[in-house]
Amino acid sequence: MKTTRRLSLSLSFLLALAPLTPAIAQVSSETVQTDAGSMQVSAVVTGLDTPWAFGFLPDGKIVLTEREGAVLLVTPGEGVVTLGNPPEVFPDGQGGLLDVLVPRDFAQSRTLFFTHAKRQGRGSGTAVTKAVLSADGTSLTNHQTIFEIAPGSSGGRHFGSRLVEAPDGTLFVTVGDRGSDDTAQDRSLHNGSVLRITKTGDVPSDNPFASTDGVQPEIWSYGHRNPQGAALDASGQLWINEHGARGGDEVNRVEKGANYGWPVISYGRHYSGRAIGEGTSKPGMEQPVTYWDPSIAPSGMAFYTGGPIGSWNGDMFVGSLKFDYISRLEGSPLREVEQIKGDSTQRVRDIRMGPDGNLWFLSVGNGALYRMSAVGS
Numbered sequence: 310m311k312t313t314r315r316l317s318l319s320l321s322f323l324l325a326l327a328p329l330t331p332a333i334a335q336v337s338s339e340t341v342q343t344d345a346g347s348m349q350v351s352a353v354v355t356g357l358d359t360p361w362a363f364g365f366l367p368d369g370k371i372v373l374t375e376r377e378g379a380v381l382l383v384t385p386g387e388g389v390v391t392l393g394n395p396p397e398v399f400p401d402g403q404g405g406l407l408d409v410l411v412p413r414d415f416a417q418s419r420t421l422f423f424t425h426a427k428r429q430g431r432g433s434g435t436a437v438t439k440a441v442l443s444a445d446g447t448s449l450t451n452h453q454t455i456f457e458i459a460p461g462s463s464g465g466r467h468f469g470s471r472l473v474e475a476p477d478g479t480l481f482v483t484v485g486d487r488g489s490d491d492t493a494q495d496r497s498l499h500n501g502s503v504l505r506i507t508k509t510g511d512v513p514s515d516n517p518f519a520s521t522d523g524v525q526p527e528i529w530s531y532g533h534r535n536p537q538g539a540a541l542d543a544s545g546q547l548w549i550n551e552h553g554a555r556g557g558d559e560v561n562r563v564e565k566g567a568n569y570g571w572p573v574i575s576y577g578r579h580y581s582g583r584a585i586g587e588g589t590s591k592p593g594m595e596q597p598v599t600y601w602d603p604s605i606a607p608s609g610m611a612f613y614t615g616g617p618i619g620s621w622n623g624d625m626f627v628g629s630l631k632f633d634y635i636s637r638l639e640g641s642p643l644r645e646v647e648q649i650k651g652d653s654t655q656r657v658r659d660i661r662m663g664p665d666g667n668l669w670f671l672s673v674g675n676g677a678l679y680r681m682s683a684v685g686s
C-alpha cells in the first residue's frame with residue numbers, strides 16, 4: 310500500500326535530492342528560542358500522512374505509525390521503509406492505527422505493540438495488537454490481538470490509546486469514553502479508563518478490580534474522558550493527560566483504583582456552554598494535578614530525564630494539537646511554565662525523549678518527525 314507516496318529523510322540528515330510531498334507544509338529546519346536557550350529543530354522524516362506515534366528501537370532505528378494504517382521503519386540518515394503486513398485497523402474518525410510501544414525486551418523479542426481502532430459489529434473499539442518485526446526489517450509477522458475493549462461503540466471519537474510499559478513489564482492502555490460521557494463512570498465497560506494488562510493480554514492478579522463482580526478486571530483507574538498522552542516519570546510513576554470538553558484538559562497522576570471524575574466533575578463546560586456534572590470537586594474523586602482552560606488538546610507526553618539540557622531534567626513535555634506548541638511543565642505542584650512554539654510545532658501529536666538525550670516530536674501539520682537539540686550541541 311501507499312507505494313506511490315514519497316517519504317523523505319530530511320536533507321539535514323541525508324544529502325540526497327529526495328522529492329518532498331507538495332501538499333504538506335514544509336519546515337525542514339528552524340531555530341526556536343526557549344528558556345533553556347536556542348534550540349535547533351531539524352526534520353528527520355517529512356511527507357508523513359497523519360502520523361500518530363513513534364518509538365526508538367535499541368539499534369537507533371525508529372518505528373512510526375500513521376493513522377490510516379501504515380507502519381514505517383526509519384533509519385536516520387539512510388532511509389524509510391514502509392513495513393509490509395501492518396496491523397489490520399478500522400479507520401473511523403479519530404480512530405485508525407494509533408500508538409506504538411517498543412518494549413524493553415525488544416532486542417530479544419523483536420515484538421512491537423500497537424493500539425488501534427478495531428471493527429466491532431457496527432461500531433469499533435480500541436484494541437491492542439502485538440507483532441514481530443521480521444529479521445530483515447521489512448515486515449511484521451505473528452500478529453496477535455491481545456486485547457480489545459468490550460464492544461462496542463459507534464462513532465469515531467475518543468479512542469484514547471496510549472500504551473506504556475510499566476516498570477514491572479505490564480502494559481498500561483488508555484481508553485477514552487468513545488464520545489459517551491457516562492460510560493467513564495460505568496466500570497462494567499472499559500470506556501474512559503486506564504487499563505493494565507500483561508503482554509499476553511491477561512489480567513494481572515493485583516489489578517484493583519481483578520475480582521470485583523460487575524467490573525472489567527483490566528481497569529486500573531477510571532473516570533477519564535479521552536487520555537491521549539501517557540508517560541512514566543523517572544520514579545516509574547504513570548502520568549496521563551486527557552482532553553476536556555470546552556476547557557478542563559487535565560494532567561493526572563494515575564493511582565491504582567482511583568476515579569478521576571469525568572463526567573461528574575470537570576474544570577470545563579460542555580461545548581454548548583452548559584455546566585458539566587456537579588462542579589469541580591467531589592469526595593472520592595481525584596483532582597487533576599493541573600488543567601488547561603481554554604483547552605489545548607493535549608496529546609503525546611514525555612518526561613525529560615538525564616539529558617544534556619540540565620534545566621529540563623524532570624520536566625514534563627506535552628504536545629498541543631490545538632495551539633501548535635510544546636508545553637513544558639515543572640515544579641510542585643506541576644504547572645505549565647513555557648510554551649515552545651515554532652513553524653515546526655503545528656499539531657504536535659507525539660513527543661518522546663530520544664536515546665541521544667534530545668526531544669523528538671511528530672507534527673501532523675507538517676507531516677514530519679523532528680529532533681530538537683541545543684544549538685551548538
Ligand SMILES: [Ca+2]
Pocket residue numbers: 532559569570571574575595596597
Ligand atoms: Ca478529571
